[in-house]
Amino acid sequence: MEHEGEIPMGLYDESTVTGPEGLRLRRWREEDLPSVLRAYEDPAMRRWLAIQVSGPDGAADWLEEQRTGWAAGTRFAFAVTEIGREDELLGNVVMKQLDLVNGHAEMGYWTTAPARGRGVASRALAALTDWAFTAFAEQGLTRLELLHQVDNAASCRVAEKCGYPLARVIPALPPDYPLDGHAHVREAPAAAAVSPPADRRGEAAGTGGGRASGR
Numbered sequence: 001m002e003h004e005g006e007i008p009m010g011l012y013d014e015s016t017v018t019g020p021e022g023l024r025l026r027r028w029r030e031e032d033l034p035s036v037l038r039a040y041e042d043p044a045m046r047r048w049l050a051i052q053v054s055g056p057d058g059a060a061d062w063l064e065e066q067r068t069g070w071a072a073g074t075r076f077a078f079a080v081t082e083i084g085r086e087d088e089l090l091g092n093v094v095m096k097q098l099d100l101v102n103g104h105a106e107m108g109y110w111t112t113a114p115a116r117g118r119g120v121a122s123r124a125l126a127a128l129t130d131w132a133f134t135a136f137a138e139q140g141l142t143r144l145e146l147l148h149q150v151d152n153a154a155s156c157r158v159a160e161k162c163g164y165p166l167a168r169v170i171p172a173l174p175p176d177y178p179l180d181g182h183a184h185v186r187e188a189p190a191a192a193a194v195s196p197p198a199d200r201r202g203e204a205a206g207t208g209g210g211r212a213s214g215r
Helices: 030-040 043-048 055-072 120-135 153-161
Strands: 016-018 023-027 076-082 091-099 104-111 143-149 166-170 181-187
Touching: 016 120, 023 120, 030 043, 030 055, 055 076, 076 120, 091 120, 104 120, 120 143, 120 153, 143 153, 153 166, 153 181
Parallel strands: 104 143
Antiparallel strands: 016 023, 023 076, 076 091, 091 104, 143 181, 166 181
16 A cells, blocks of 8 residues: 655656756766766866765765665656767766655756766756656655755756746855755646756866765
8 A cells, every 4th residue: 555755766867867968977987986986076066066975985875875765666767878878977867865755856957077067967957857857746746955055056947947037035044055056846747847057167076065965
């Protein structure tokens, strides 16, 4: 018997999501460990993401977190790649803190340095947004939220281009959060619809400021 907020077993076994312009989101795997290490060595990642990964053990723990989150039905993270080049990492996109009792979840992403300026963040966020509202429609998902630090203007543009308008400003909480944060919100469509076309301007490293974990 299913209860309110419960995720039916086996419903979300789909391992890939196809995005615009040849983008492919796939499940994270153990052999991605070197790519995760390289991604987190980027100075932009160190600036914008609140939680960092260092060393092989840290990368292994990060990959395990993605696996266990999927198994628990609370965190759905995808490696961002391109069709035919699934071993070349472009970034990460995740739906996390899924709360089906209240019908909401948080979105997050980061992109690798070589992927920036190519529309990867916008395309990946658009693809995951469509997937989330489709896959969890019957379970009552109605609201997705994207958080970032107030001075991360590029993430602001990515959010708005993907249909996440600014909803509120989150006050700073020093010392952990010395600056205000932005909360962008997208509501579930009343009827099936595709995301707005993604714009390639203003690609950011990721969403880790404010209250977002960035992971």
